[in-house]
Amino acid sequence: MEKIFIGNNFLSKINQLFDFSRFSKLAILTDTNVAKHWLLPLKKSLKKKTSEIIIQPGEKEKNIKTVKNIWKKMFDFGLDRKSLLINLGGGVICDIGGFSASTFMRGIEFLNIPTTLLAQVDASIGGKTGIDFEEIKNGIGVFKNPIGTIIDVETLKTLPKREFVSAFGEIIKHGVISGREYFNFVTSKKPEEFNEDELVKIIKGSIKIKSAIVKQDPKESGLRKVLNFGHTIGHAVESLSWKTDSPLLHGE
Known part of the structure; x- marks a missing residue:
């Protein structure tokens, strides 16, 4: 792992981590929303010339x-096989950035810096990368862990409340598949009522649960499928919502 x-x-201490x-060159992939808040602080912390790709x-x-x-x-920035792509953003950035890096010149290293709660407990962990294909969510992708x-x-x-709350759909799922203690803790309050220390505990708890499963079944041949609990119906409903004026977030 x-x-x-x-x-x-941690963004201010990234060179210590x-x-x-x-790496020959660094590039940061982010989106316009995240760039407004976190791109400049990250670039200052890196203390190395860095290209940026903003979608x-x-x-x-x-x-x-x-x-x-x-x-x-x-290619325009001259990245080669010894370069690093840094994914700064939510689940979409982690998924598409990991896939882009894994397929560029047969694969370069990438680093995930998830900025949404959902990405912190799910998309950035476990080595799944990918993109949607037509109406199939994550239909194309590869397994590759970030550094x-x-x-x-x-x-x-800086995360909108709706996105913060929706992440608890995934967090509660981790509670359902793992045991009563974690489930009781993450459902003991409204999502917005947890303080910073409790959020760290929740993030660590979800990552511990997911990592333990992924370690045993890295390519989803058996046990890891338990992490898809609720996804069979959930992904279908989510995909259908993309055709409406009110698309659903992943945790909704």
Whole structure:
């Protein structure tokens, strides 16, 4: 499994967590929403010349057209097999960034910095990368772990309430498949009532549950399918909602 760091103000300490000198070039993939808040602080912390690829936010961007644009930028910036792609954003960025890196020049390393609660407990962990194909969610993808995942709860301060609350759909699922103690804790309050320390505990709890399952079944040949609990119907409803004026978030 990759290195996972969970805490506060990690963006300002990123050079203490990883040695970036071994990479020929760095590029950051993010979206316009996240870039407004966290792109500049990250670039300042890296203290190394960094290219940036900024896409539009949302599930609608998780397609092969966007991937081709990302690949083109990576070639334009002169990235090679010794380069690193840093995915700064939510689940879409982690999914599409991981897929783009894993297929660029037969695969380069990538680092996940999830900025949404859902990505912190789910999409950034476990080595799944991918894009949607037509109306099939995550229909195309590969298994590849990032070199690490940096979870900075500070980034949740700029997250819209609806996205924050929707993440608890995935968190509660982890409680359902793992046992009563964690389930009781994550359902003991409304999502917005948990303080920062409790959020760190929740994130660590969900990652512990998911990581233990992924370690035993990294490519979803058996046990890992338990992590898809609720997805059979959930993904279908979510995909149908994309055709409406009120598309659903993943946890809804």
